[in-house]
Amino acid sequence: MATAMRLSRMEMLPAQRQVLWGWPAVINFALGGLGAGWYVVAVLAAGFERSPGVTVASWAAPVLVLAGFAAVAAEAGRPLRGPRVLMRLRTSWMSRELLVGMAFVLLVAADLVFPLRLHRAQAIVAAALLALAQGFIVRRARGVTAWDVSIMPLLFLLSALVSGAGAYLLAEVAAGRPPIPALVGAVLALVVVAFVAWARYLVWTSEDSYTRAVAPLREGRSVLGIDGAGYGLPLLFGLLALAAPAVAGPALGLVGLLLIAGQVYAKARLILAAGRLRPITLAIVPSRRRSS
Amino acid sequence: MTRWGMAIDVRRCVGCQTCTIACKQEHGLPPDTAWRFVADCEVGEYPDVRRLFLPMQCMHCAEPPCVPVCPTGASRQRDDGIVWVEYDACVGCGYCAMACPYQARHLVHEANGYFEIPTPSEAAQARPERHGVMTKCTFCKERVDDGLGRGLQPGVDADATPMCALACIAGAIVFGDLDDATCRVSRLAADPRAQVLMPECGTEPRVYYLAD
Secondary structure, three states: OHHHHHOEEEEEEOOOEOOOOOHHHHHHHHHHHHHHHHHHHHHHHOOOOOOHHHHHHHHHHHHHHHHHHHHHHHHOOOHHHHHHHHHHOOOOHHHHHHHHHHHHHHHHHHHHHOOOHHHHHHHHHHHHHHHHHHHHHHHOOOOEOOOOOOOHHHHHHHHHHHHHHHHHHHHHHHOOOOOOHHHHHHHHHHHHHHHHHHHHHHOOOOOHHHHHHOHHHHOHHHHHHHHHHHHHHHHHHHHHHHHOHHHHHHHHHHHHHHHHHHHHHHHHHHHHHOOEEOOEEEEEOOOOOOOO | OOOEEEEEEOOOOOOOOHHHHHHHHHHOOOOOOOOOEEEEEEEEEOOEEEEEEEEEOOOOOOOOOHHHHOOOOOEEEOOOOOEEEOHHHOOOOOHHHHHOOOOOOEEEOOOOOOOOOOOHHHHHHOOHHHOOEEEOOOOOHHHHHHHHHOOOOEOOEHHHOOHHHHHOOOOOEEEEEOOOOOOHHHHHHOOOOEEOOOHHHOOOOOEEEEOO
């Protein structure tokens, strides 16, 4: 017992940056979330009706999701075996991501051909599941300290909705249909919630290895790009749009751009900079310098 | 029920990397890929510092996080506990490597050799089915299975023992059946000084380390 109490967990191998998942994975997570979120926001904003905004999202969102899948397939060592990815639906979130992604595309296509509220309702469920599945993929990566946290699926869902809201605002402004103030208010509330979740994620545990793993997300460049440009500025310009309707159009367009860019950048930093493999530790008795 | 495992006495390990080379040779691994290696670690803080060699490999966990995440089912666990990859089913997505807390999985990208033209040895050991897929330590399951088929005892008989354990010059690596109480590996695993790497991950590794 005395020996056990003297044991100390020593870091034998330091954390190393993962190198297998690069930009293609980032593109998949970014475009998948963007497409899924855009469709959800567009359908909810239209109250499940078939608005012009929903039509635009119905064409763009599946393309974004499929482009994400194509990007990540290019990263795989044997991309031609892609259909095999559906083999382990019972245990693998990567299998589930592909399934719900394909279901989303098919449901949106069905709605384009046979417009039905039921199709739209099913499609937004599939879209939400797609965003969650991507979060669970990252969450189940037990070898990466900064990813293996239970808030990850929620983080991905909120990220998808935020970037999707950005795409929706941008598309509506570009089409000369500035959203109503209530909708802008709802988007800003969503941005606040997403920011709170992100801030909570950065301090999820006080473990030293975790703190070091998320350190790249707390340094200057990330703070500027994610917290500042991705959350702060959109809130500022969103409030400006509400306060000054004369500049609402350009301001909301800028909000949309910043929301998309901020979330893409956040995912890039999460995968590429914070993707560090766990340090290897061993419990050993600390040595003591011999007295001479 | 057989449950293959390993005990590594880090007090005996001299860091010679013979096990690393024996593994590479046995499995014909390409450059930049090593299913096992010996980490040269500096432990402690000045002035209380010592050097320690830590052989690293797949832990063949009882609860391997790499298996359930695999989207194709290529990553598998046998009844005797050996975790392995069915190369023909692997898509090479790398998810298992992200799920492994022990950095034990490796993607072999392409058929590269040490020179511009493959040496006769490299050509003889070329394994095209391993290109573009995930690879890892298999506990030399081919040797183990072949040995068992010939009535040999893995961990005791050389022809049925994983190459790393066989090649270790210090006798630091012991292989055998953890469920066989008479087996040396099970006695070492039961030693109070035996421990697994990062038990907090809940993976129940079957490679035990003996350290002071």
